[in-house]
Amino acid sequence: MxxxxxxxxxxxxxxxxxxxxxxxxxxxxxxxxxxxxxxxxxxxxxxxxxxxxxxxxxxxxxxxxxxxxxxxxxxxxxxxxxxxxxxxxxxxxxxxxxxxxxxxxxxxxxxxxxxxxxxxxxxxxxxxAPEVTQRVIARSTSRAAPEADGRLDELTERERDVLVLLARGHSNAEIAGELYVSAATVKSHVSHILAKLEVRDRVQAVILAFENGLMD
Missing domain, CATH: 3.40.50.2300 (Response regulator)
Incomplete structure (x- = not known):
């Protein structure tokens, strides 16, 4: 137990x-x-x-x-x-x-x-919370186009897909269903994303995505 x-x-x-x-x-x-x-x-x-x-x-x-x-x-x-x-x-x-x-x-x-x-x-x-995610998205789209963070260039196309879905508030299971992969594969992608972006958790990765216009 x-x-x-x-x-x-x-x-x-x-x-x-x-x-x-x-x-x-x-x-x-x-x-x-x-x-x-x-x-x-x-x-x-x-x-x-x-x-x-x-x-x-x-x-x-x-x-x-x-x-x-x-x-x-x-x-x-x-x-x-x-x-x-x-x-x-x-x-x-x-x-x-x-x-x-x-x-x-x-x-x-x-x-x-x-x-x-x-x-x-x-x-x-x-x-x-879902309503919180929506406000983060609204705030990011209301800003002037930011200068891209070079760390985002380190992500593969599939890792970018996963990050976008994270930013939309999806769970690992929901991302797996959306991308037709296993939950274990999504977990692996998330680990790689955090390492490449040099952030401590999913929230910080999402903030970076918003601030650098990935959701535009």
Whole structure:
């Protein structure tokens, strides 16, 4: 039996933390190991508890979720950080992604989506809520044509196809179905993409694709 995914809940509202705890308590493969009321406490609790995934609120008194995420990621060997917020404006979205968050979900997402996001993050995947992906695409297409990043030239045609589908919010299984290949093949392509682009995860690869006009 594999160990459960260890989760740290970070939110300044006790009611919100309690609600998330109740949702996750029903999952046998997920364990809430601690809570924090602000970003500074979150950084301390990560060092103490070594969680696998942190559910991070954005707007909190003192150290906010963006700053806390930056500190947690910079510490190295860090857990995956999922940003959970009621604020869905682009400023928070892009700041969270640039800080190193592995995903961005809205607090009004269905409980099943939250649970699945935690499992995916623990497995090393990165994810964005569908509505978030659409705004990233809209922002990228509204910019002036950027100068192409030479790292994109290192990708094969099939790797570019995979990256475009990643940027559209597709899972590995969906990409496999779209390209008529196995999920293992897609996983291999994703690994090659991350290595060639010199980025730490799928979200950073997607950001690079947007910023360099690959989705235009």
């Amino acid at each position: 594999t160990d459960p995914v260890r989760v740290l809940l970070v939110d300044d509202q006790e009611l919100v933390r309690t609600g998330f705890s109740m949702i996750l308590a029903t999952e046998s493969d997920i364990e809430v190991v601690g809570e924090a009321r602000d970003g500074a406490e979150a950084v301390q609790r990560v060092a103490e508890l070594a969680p696998d995934v942190v559910l991070m609120d954005v707007q909190m008194p003192g150290t906010d979720g963006i700053s806390a995420t930056e500190q947690i990621v910079a510490a190295g060997g860090a857990p995956k950080v999922l940003i959970l917020t009621t604020f869905d404006d682009d400023a928070h979205l892009f700041a969270a992604l640039q800080a190193g968050a592995s995903g961005f979900l809205l607090k009004n997402c269905p409980p099943d989506d939250l649970v699945q996001a935690i499992r995916l993050a623990a497995e090393g995947h990165s994810l964005l």
